[in-house]
Amino acid sequence: MSEPSATRTAAELRALMARAVREVRETNPLAPSITNTVTQNFVANAQLAVGGSAAMVYLPDEGECVAAMGGALYINLGTLLPIYEQSIPRTARALSAAGKPWVLDPVGVGIGSLRTQLIQTVRDDKPTILRGNASEIIAVAELWGLDSAAASGADGPRGVDTTDSVDAAERAAVAIARFTGGAVAVSGATDLVTDGTSVARLAGGSPLMTCITGSGCSLGGVASVYACVADPFVTALTATAAYNLAGARAAERCTGPGSFQVAFLDALYQLTPEDVAEAPLQLTVL
Numbered sequence: 001m002s003e004p005s006a007t008r009t010a011a012e013l014r015a016l017m018a019r020a021v022r023e024v025r026e027t028n029p030l031a032p033s034i035t036n037t038v039t040q041n042f043v044a045n046a047q048l049a050v051g052g053s054a055a056m057v058y059l060p061d062e063g064e065c066v067a068a069m070g071g072a073l074y075i076n077l078g079t080l081l082p083i084y085e086q087s088i089p090r091t092a093r094a095l096s097a098a099g100k101p102w103v104l105d106p107v108g109v110g111i112g113s114l115r116t117q118l119i120q121t122v123r124d125d126k127p128t129i130l131r132g133n134a135s136e137i138i139a140v141a142e143l144w145g146l147d148s149a150a151a152s153g154a155d156g157p158r159g160v161d162t163t164d165s166v167d168a169a170e171r172a173a174v175a176i177a178r179f180t181g182g183a184v185a186v187s188g189a190t191d192l193v194t195d196g197t198s199v200a201r202l203a204g205g206s207p208l209m210t211c212i213t214g215s216g217c218s219l220g221g222v223a224s225v226y227a228c229v230a231d232p233f234v235t236a237l238t239a240t241a242a243y244n245l246a247g248a249r250a251a252e253r254c255t256g257p258g259s260f261q262v263a264f265l266d267a268l269y270q271l272t273p274e275d276v277a278e279a280p281l282q283l284t285v286l
C-alpha cells in the first residue's frame with residue numbers, strides 16, 4: 001500500500017488511481033463486509049466486477065475473524081439486526097487495533113436509536129473512509145460533535161436518500177476527514193472527496209444511479225476493495241471515479257433501471273486503469 005504524502009497534485013493522484021485499479025485486478029484482494037440485506041448481492045457483484053473478492057458476515061466473532069483475514073473491511077448500517085449491537089463495535093475495534101483500513105457507510109442515520117448508538121460507538125475507531133450521501137455526512141459530523149452547525153441549515157436524510165446538496169456537506173466532510181486522518185466521500189450528481197487537506201470534485205455518473213437501490217452501498221464496497229491496495233484519499237477517488245465512468249457508460253447502453261443495473265456491472269468490469277486516470281477530477285488545495 002502506498003503511504004499518503006501531505007499534498008499531491010492531480011497528476012500524481014491520477015497515477016496512483018490507475019495503479020490501484022491495476023493492482024486490484026492483479027491481486028484479487030479480499031474485502032469482507034457487514035452490510036445491509038437489501039443490497040448485499042449488488043455490493044458483492046460490484047466488488048467482484050472491479051477484481052476484488054467478497055465475503056459477507058453477520059456475527060461478532062465472524063466480524064473479528066474477517067477483520068484479521070481481509071485487506072480492508074466494509075461496514076454498512078443499512079438494515080440493522082439486534083446482533084449488530086455487538087458485531088459492529090467488536091469488528092470496528094478489531095480493525096482499529098490491527099491498523100486495518102475500513103469503510104463506513106452510515107446509511108439511514110437518524111432512523112431508530114441503534115443506528116445513532118453505533119455511529120457514536122465507532123467514532124473513536126476512526127473509519128479510514130466515511131462514505132455517504134450529503135445528508136448522511138452532515139448528520140455524522142453533527143453526531144460526532146465535529147461541526148455543531150452542520151445540521152442547522154440541513155434538511156437531513158429522508159430514509160436512505162439525501163435531501164441536501166453535496167456542496168452543503170463540504171464543511172462537514174472536511175471536519176470528519178481531519179478528525180479521522182482518513183478520507184470522506186460525499187456522493188451526488190457531482191461527488192466530493194476530501195482528505196481534509198484537499199477537496200476533489202468528480203463529475204459523471206447518471207441520474208439512473210438514483211433509480212436503482214445500492215449505488216451508494218456498492219460504491220462503499222468497491223472503495224473497501226481499493227482500500228486493500230491504496231491510501232484513503234486515493235481509494236476514495238478511485239472508487240468514485242470508477243462509479244462516475246461506469247454510470248455514464250451504462251446509461252448510454254440501457255433502456256431503464258433494470259438494464260442499467262446489468263450494464264453498470266459490465267461497465268465496471270470493463271474499466272481500465274487508464275480510463276480511471278482520465279476521469280473528470282477537479283482538485284482544490286485548502
Ligand SMILES: Nc1ncnc2c1ncn2[C@@H]1O[C@H](COP(=O)(O)OP(=O)(O)O)[C@@H](O)[C@H]1O
Nearest residue numbers: 133187188189191204205206207209215216243
Ligand atoms: N444526479 C446524479 N447524476 C449522476 N450521478 C449520480 C447522481 N446522483 C447520484 N449519483 C451517483 O450515484 C452513486 C450513489 O450516490 P448516491 O445516490 O448519492 O448515494 P446513496 O445511494 O447512498 O444515496 C454515486 O456514484 C454518485 O456519483
Ligand SMILES: Cc1ncsc1CCOP(=O)(O)O
Nearest residue numbers: 036038078160214215216217
Ligand atoms: C433501501 C434501503 N433500505 C435500507 S438499506 C437500503 C439500501 C440503500 O442503498 P443505497 O444507499 O445505496 O441507495
Ligand SMILES: [Mg+2]
Nearest residue numbers: 107160216217
Ligand atoms: Mg446510501
